[in-house]
Amino acid sequence: MKAIIMGCGRAGSQLAITLDRDGHDVTILDINAYQFTRFLPESFGGHTITGNGIDQDVLRRAGIEEADAFVAVTAGDNRNVMAAQIARHIFGVERVVCRIYDPIREQMYHRLGLRTISPTREWARLLKEALEAEETQPVASHEGGGQMGAAP
Structure with a gap:
């Protein structure tokens, strides 16, 4: 899979590293x-x-015209939505996901x-599960082996 990730923060970089490790063709832009x-x-x-991920020339340099997937994970909801719309509707990328901090x-x-x-x-969902758990059990874990669990 050829994936483009917009935003090289913690989430974007971890996704890029994981996809790269799994053998995918990854381009990350920031x-x-x-x-x-x-x-x-x-x-x-x-x-x-x-470069700016809402700039079509930057997206072309990233290989958007051949991309199978596009993920927008910058710190800005509006920028993520704009980039996702451009990837989907202008360049026809099939798999497009964007992070939106504001739940509404x-x-x-x-x-x-x-x-x-x-x-x-x-x-919020994971924290609620941790608060409501009756015994110590993992609620979420990450690749490094650490877990967030409920206290007894």
Whole structure:
């Protein structure tokens, strides 16, 4: 799969590293080149592009015309929505997902046909599960082996 990830923060870089490790063709772009050295290991085999992900020329340099998937995970909900719409409707990318922090806006964009994920909503759900758990059990885990669990 050829995937383009817009936003090289914690989430975007982890997704890029995971997809690269799984053998996918990954390009990650960010407006700040420092993000690549900050979050990507030297072993990262994907491509990095410095530029604005809502700029069609930048997206073309990233290979959007051949992309199978596009993920928008910048810190800005509006920027993520715009980039997702451009990827889907202008370039015809089949699999497009965007992160929306605001759960109310996330529902609205989802109803409009965007594939969205709200980390705010997901964390609230996980925290609620942790609070309501009757015994110590893992509620969520991450690749590094740490777990968030409910206290006895």
